[in-house]
Amino acid sequence: MSLSDDSRYLRGGPVAQRIIASVREDAAIATAEGFPAKLISITVGDTAAVDVYVRNQRAKAALAGIGFEERRFPADITAGELEAAIHGLNADPRVTGIIIQRPVPVHIPIKTLQAAVHPLKDVEGMHPASIGNIVYNQLDLAPCTAAASVELLKETGLDLKGLEVVIVGHSEIVGKPIAFLLMSEGATVTVCHHMTRSVAAHARRADALFVAVGKPRLIKADMVKPGAAVIDIGINAEIGPDGESRIVGDVDAESVKDVASWITPVPGGVGPITVAILLRNTMVALSRQRARYQATYGAPDKLAAE
Numbered sequence: 001m002s003l004s005d006d007s008r009y010l011r012g013g014p015v016a017q018r019i020i021a022s023v024r025e026d027a028a029i030a031t032a033e034g035f036p037a038k039l040i041s042i043t044v045g046d047t048a049a050v051d052v053y054v055r056n057q058r059a060k061a062a063l064a065g066i067g068f069e070e071r072r073f074p075a076d077i078t079a080g081e082l083e084a085a086i087h088g089l090n091a092d093p094r095v096t097g098i099i100i101q102r103p104v105p106v107h108i109p110i111k112t113l114q115a116a117v118h119p120l121k122d123v124e125g126m127h128p129a130s131i132g133n134i135v136y137n138q139l140d141l142a143p144c145t146a147a148a149s150v151e152l153l154k155e156t157g158l159d160l161k162g163l164e165v166v167i168v169g170h171s172e173i174v175g176k177p178i179a180f181l182l183m184s185e186g187a188t189v190t191v192c193h194h195m196t197r198s199v200a201a202h203a204r205r206a207d208a209l210f211v212a213v214g215k216p217r218l219i220k221a222d223m224v225k226p227g228a229a230v231i232d233i234g235i236n237a238e239i240g241p242d243g244e245s246r247i248v249g250d251v252d253a254e255s256v257k258d259v260a261s262w263i264t265p266v267p268g269g270v271g272p273i274t275v276a277i278l279l280r281n282t283m284v285a286l287s288r289q290r291a292r293y294q295a296t297y298g299a300p301d302k303l304a305a306e
């Protein structure tokens, strides 16, 4: 069966469209009520690694009716100058959300930047306060790629309660937040990383296997339990047999698709949903800001009816 018509493939496009349609409705209402949403993207230095992501953010924000502005900073900017720029955006009431595209140059500590974004404007869910919310089961705003991966798993219809989940990769932006999201949903979660003795032994026990390490074809058919759902979060650029550059995930899809019941394509799987979640998070941030505004200044009549 060809890759495109195999029903085992869990496609991100339809899920992303659904989310964006709902965001679009919310954004239209908020705009009519005098609270247009606006997202600011910050890139620092060489942006080749994030160009696709930013391009899609801009396009989908336009579709959803959310303002989008890119701020590009030179690679030699200091951390202090960047923090000052972020503080300016924190203080600007027209700005709903701030996303700092990764990676940033090595001389800039990313954690300091993430912590500089006001928690109410943290649409990526990477501020320590935001990550803390996930630990406390408040799940409406989570790191975008992690939330997107979980949305795709839910498309299988599998009951997450008691589900054996194995996550390969324990990054702060993907693996760890997936683990917390799924624990909150009742799954039994194992997290593997570079010090795990046998990734294969763990992976073979998984009803749902998430992979986010950045190694093409790391996961082969003999590491997958028959009937499992395999969510591939890897994005790797490589030269294909035709000599052209192409993007592949961390899963050897050709062999794994004969063993798994579901597998996510790369591209076309988690990626499109990641962008949709970023926009959904922007609307969550906006409603939190409106609630704060109301609590502080009282509500005009129009809003009091909500």
Ligand SMILES: Nc1nc(=O)c2c([nH]1)NC[C@@H]1CN(c3ccc(C(=O)N[C@@H](CCC(=O)O)C(=O)O)cc3)C=[N+]21
Pocket (backbone or CB within 6 Å): 049, 050, 052, 053, 056, 099, 100, 101, 102, 103, 124, 144, 145, 235, 266, 267, 268, 269, 270, 271, 272, 274, 275
């Ligand atoms: N702070 C931060 N948060 C991130 O989540 C983050 C980041 N920095 N830096 C870069 C990586 C990469 N990333 C992508 C998200 C979606 C697509 C995407 O939309 N991909 C589509 C389209 C591919 C295409 O148009 O070629 C797909 O997979 O089908 C790609 C890449 C988020 N990342």
